[in-house]
Amino acid sequence: MTQQTWDAVDAYFTDRLIGHDPELEAAAAAADRAGLPHIAVAPNQGKLLHLLALTQGARRILEVGTLGGYSAIWLARALPADGRLITLEIDPRHAEVARGNLARAGLEGVAEIRIGPAADTLAELVADGVEPFDLVFIDADKRGNPEYFARALELTRPGSLIVVDNVVRGGAVADAASTDPAVTATRRLHDVIAAEPRVSATSVQTVGTKGYDGFTLARVRS
Numbered sequence: 172m173t174q175q176t177w178d179a180v181d182a183y184f185t186d187r188l189i190g191h192d193p194e195l196e197a198a199a200a201a202a203d204r205a206g207l208p209h210i211a212v213a214p215n216q217g218k219l220l221h222l223l224a225l226t227q228g229a230r231r232i233l234e235v236g237t238l239g240g241y242s243a244i245w246l247a248r249a250l251p252a253d254g255r256l257i258t259l260e261i262d263p264r265h266a267e268v269a270r271g272n273l274a275r276a277g278l279e280g281v282a283e284i285r286i287g288p289a290a291d292t293l294a295e296l297v298a299d300g301v302e303p304f305d306l307v308f309i310d311a312d313k314r315g316n317p318e319y320f321a322r323a324l325e326l327t328r329p330g331s332l333i334v335v336d337n338v339v340r341g342g343a344v345a346d347a348a349s350t351d352p353a354v355t356a357t358r359r360l361h362d363v364i365a366a367e368p369r370v371s372a373t374s375v376q377t378v379g380t381k382g383y384d385g386f387t388l389a390r391v392r393s
């Protein structure tokens with residue numbers, strides 16, 4: 172199996188199950204025009220996040236890593252009118268693109284972008300004692316994941332779902348000898364999750380237009 176096959180299969184499923192979506196296509200085009208890197212989730216992955224948020228009955232969603240707001244649009248679309256998405260981004264240029272994309276999608280009323288290092292913003296959210304989030308999507312710098320996960324646990328409730336993207340690291344996650352900081356952080360994250368009695372978790376490898384990768388899902392135990 173090759174990348175070409177994975178692209179064709181993703182295109183087939185996306186065509187059948189998602190189709191033409193002007194707001195998301197405009198968001199991707201605006202991110203392109205602004206020169207943002209091509210590291211947003213794929214359409215079928217965005218839809219998965221959307222369905223997970225709907226299944227959770229999520230009223231409050233936290234995202235770590237906004238980029239141009241592509242996954243934020245998918246997530247925010249699952250919210251009820253009184254729902255809230257807070258998405259954290261370190262790069263003001265990315266946040267600016269995301270703000271425009273969320274506004275074009277009619278989601279500025281439910282989505283809020285907080286600019287700064289996620290570690291600081293997460294600490295502020297904890298200190299503020301905000302209402303717990305029903306779903307957290309972690310998709311920023313991979314070195315920060317152990318800390319982001321720990322904060323996510325402080326910011327959720329029994330029954331909440333925490334999703335972490337890009338956990339496979341090209342297969343290197345299974346390599347205990349790797350010295351790549353993103354890999355060692357990913358392994359540390361899974362040590363933390365494995366030892367954490369408050370969650371039940373699994374990880375799934377994926378292939379598609381994004382290549383070979385995977386997600387970890389952790390549900391906070393009821």
Ligand SMILES: C[S@@+](CC[C@H](N)C(=O)[O-])C[C@H]1O[C@@H](n2cnc3c(N)ncnc32)[C@H](O)[C@@H]1O
Nearest residue numbers: 211212236238241242260261288289310311312
């Ligand atoms: C993979 S992209 C997010 C993609 C987005 N979730 C999507 O699928 O549309 C990662 C984003 O995290 C941001 N980021 C990196 N380090 C960060 C940090 N320490 N705090 C907050 N955001 C950070 C990057 O600037 C980038 O925009």
